Amino acid sequence: MNITVISESSNGSLHPVTAQLVGAASSLGGSITVICPGGIGSSDAAHISGVTKVISVEGDCFENYDCSAWSESLSPLAEGDLLLSSSSTIGRELISSIAASKGIPVVQDVTSLTGGLLATRSIYSGKAIEEVSISPPCAISLRANSFESAGEGGRGEVSTVNVSQDVAVAVKQALAKASERLDVSEADIVISGGRGMGEPANFSHLNEVADLLGAAVGASRAAVDTWEEIPHSMQVGQTGKTVTPNLYIAVGISGAIQHLAGMRSSKFILAINKDPEAPIFGVADYGVVSTWEEALPVLKEQLAEMLSN
Amino acid sequence: MGVAVLLKQVPDTTAKISISGGRVDEASITKWSISPYDEYALENAIKLKESGFGDVVAITCGPSRSAKCLTEAAAVGADRLIHIISESPLDSIQVQSLLSAAVKESGCEVVMCGKQAADTNSGSTGPGLAASLGFSCVGGATEVSMDGGVASATRLGPSGMEEVEVGVPCVFTFDKGDSELRRPNVRGIMMAKKKPIDIFAPDDLGVDVSNSMVSIKSHSSPPEKQPGQKFVGSDSIPQVVSKLREEANVI
Numbered sequence: 001m002n003i004t005v006i007s008e009s010s011n012g013s014l015h016p017v018t019a020q021l022v023g024a025a026s027s028l029g030g031s032i033t034v035i036c037p038g039g040i041g042s043s044d045a046a047h048i049s050g051v052t053k054v055i056s057v058e059g060d061c062f063e064n065y066d067c068s069a070w071s072e073s074l075s076p077l078a079e080g081d082l083l084l085s086s087s088s089t090i091g092r093e094l095i096s097s098i099a100a101s102k103g104i105p106v107v108q109d110v111t112s113l114t115g116g117l118l119a120t121r122s123i124y125s126g127k128a129i130e131e132v133s134i135s136p137p138c139a140i141s142l143r144a145n146s147f148e149s150a151g152e153g154g155r156g157e158v159s160t161v162n163v164s165q166d167v168a169v170a171v172k173q174a175l176a177k178a179s180e181r182l183d184v185s186e187a188d189i190v191i192s193g194g195r196g197m198g199e200p201a202n203f204s205h206l207n208e209v210a211d212l213l214g215a216a217v218g219a220s221r222a223a224v225d226t227w228e229e230i231p232h233s234m235q236v237g238q239t240g241k242t243v244t245p246n247l248y249i250a251v252g253i254s255g256a257i258q259h260l261a262g263m264r265s266s267k268f269i270l271a272i273n274k275d276p277e278a279p280i281f282g283v284a285d286y287g288v289v290s291t292w293e294e295a296l297p298v299l300k301e302q303l304a305e306m307l308s309n
Numbered sequence: 310m311g312v313a314v315l316l317k318q319v320p321d322t323t324a325k326i327s328i329s330g331g332r333v334d335e336a337s338i339t340k341w342s343i344s345p346y347d348e349y350a351l352e353n354a355i356k357l358k359e360s361g362f363g364d365v366v367a368i369t370c371g372p373s374r375s376a377k378c379l380t381e382a383a384a385v386g387a388d389r390l391i392h393i394i395s396e397s398p399l400d401s402i403q404v405q406s407l408l409s410a411a412v413k414e415s416g417c418e419v420v421m422c423g424k425q426a427a428d429t430n431s432g433s434t435g436p437g438l439a440a441s442l443g444f445s446c447v448g449g450a451t452e453v454s455m456d457g458g459v460a461s462a463t464r465l466g467p468s469g470m471e472e473v474e475v476g477v478p479c480v481f482t483f484d485k486g487d488s489e490l491r492r493p494n495v496r497g498i499m500m501a502k503k504k505p506i507d508i509f510a511p512d513d514l515g516v517d518v519s520n521s522m523v524s525i526k527s528h529s530s531p532p533e534k535q536p537g538q539k540f541v542g543s544d545s546i547p548q549v550v551s552k553l554r555e556e557a558n559v560i
Contacts, residue, residue, distance in 0.1 A: 096437040281537070
């Protein structure tokens with residue numbers, strides 16, 4: 001099978017999920033071509049084990065994100081039976097657009113993929129699991145941290161393609177900078193707060209724990225709806241993001257069905273809530289009945305001590 | 310001119326999803342709603358109409374029950390209702406072909422929809438439809454206004470919230486923004502009940518939906534969580550932290 005991988009970048013370099021996409025592609029067998037939009041990370045991509053070829057696609061249109069312009073630049077180069085991307089916001093948009101222009105279907109946010117092409121994905125934000133059978137040619141986006149990364153040591157051949165594509169979307173002004181923090185959908189550890197945090201300023205305590213753990217900070221819908229300081233991009237749950245980190249820490253979150261759907265597949269869940277009857281304890285591996293005011297200082301202190309050893 | 314808004318009917322987000330015979334048991338779902346992000350698209354489409362941009366054409370693709378979301382859209386101001394009836398599951402390219410035909414029929418050059426639907430959470434429809442229609446695409450928009458043939462939109466881009474300009478024709482997919490969703494009044498609800506719905510079958514639109522490259526093998530429930538360990542009081546935190554390292558191996 002010929003597989004084309006659309007690489008993912010962040011802050012001007014190759015995003016680690018790219019090696020996971022190559023890892024998934026390698027397990028299916030066949031030749032692997034990695035396409036790097038804007039040429040970002042093309043030499044790093046060539047060093048991923050299993051990569052046959054890297055196409056560095058360069059041009060002015062990659063300065064700002066324009067789904068149609070990027071898609072039209074990349075589509076002619078995205079050949080083969082199977083097209084893979086990450087299921088990040090841009091990954092999904094791009095692969096949808098490229099797939100449509102080729103007239104092939106796309107299956108999004110897949111968490112396991114096996115030969116003969118059986119793919120698994122969660123639906124209803126994790127309330128159910130769907131297994132689909134796919135006949136190539138097809139496009140598939142993969143969820144970050146669901147596939148083993150391919151190692152290093154690859155010697156893919158890099159070629160450069162210059163494109164001149166008209167841009168339709170012009171950025172007029174930046175209104176607010178993206179958070180420096182890790183996104184909840186990408187982090188290995190997520191700590192989220194709910195309305196039980198009392199006021200948005202108290203999220204600083206979650207930030208401190210997150211800094212110790214290298215975690216992302218999330219929030220329940222109740223918190224996002226109540227406080228405008230807590231942006232929707234932090235929301236975990238059915239109208240926010242579905243997350244599957246190794247550790248999910250829920251603080252002051254009672255556990256509405258929409259929230260549980262979005263985080264219940266986390267590997268381990270620690271819940272801290274003062275209400276012993278809170279539904280969140282039903283999915284928690286470790287439940288601590290306590291107010292956050294009492295629990296978080298001890299948690300911080302213990303983590304700091306453990307991680308300094 | 311005019312704006313087409315694409316609405317998908319999904320189980321209400323409060324609904325429990327149960328499985329029967331390897332498939333989601335739709336009969337057990339008691340409440341169906343317009344997918345939440347699509348509601349933001351609808352709200353913005355109506356705001357555009359109020360700013361003088363032309364009629365709002367609400368389009369849905371789905372089984373007979375989905376007609377309800379068109380009537381709900383009419384109750385808050387949608388002018389024309391189009392229902393593409395499809396009783397069986399469709400793959401992304403089939404959905405996009407059907408919607409693309411309906412948008413062409415409507416004559417609209419601005420299309421609005423949610424950034425993803427609350428059932429599959431895929432997010433394929435907006436950008437895919439844009440590609441098949443040859444329209445531009447702005448994803449994750451929270452507000453759109455029009456000045457002549459140029460739209461100004463706020464979106465969450467890779468480097469943060471930004472204001473972008475784009476010419477029509479264009480597809481906008483909506484994220485949750487600050488827009489307050491309007492609720493229908495009694496008069497709106499009464500008028501909506503009488504509003505005719507234009508019904509199309511895939512054949513009417515010249516789209517063949519008989520074969521798909523993607524087929525659903527099974528649906529299942531997520532694995533049940535084993536009952537966890539429960540502790541009382543912050544005194545237990547040191548023990549829990551050491552369990553996170555020793556038992557769970559996650560820190």
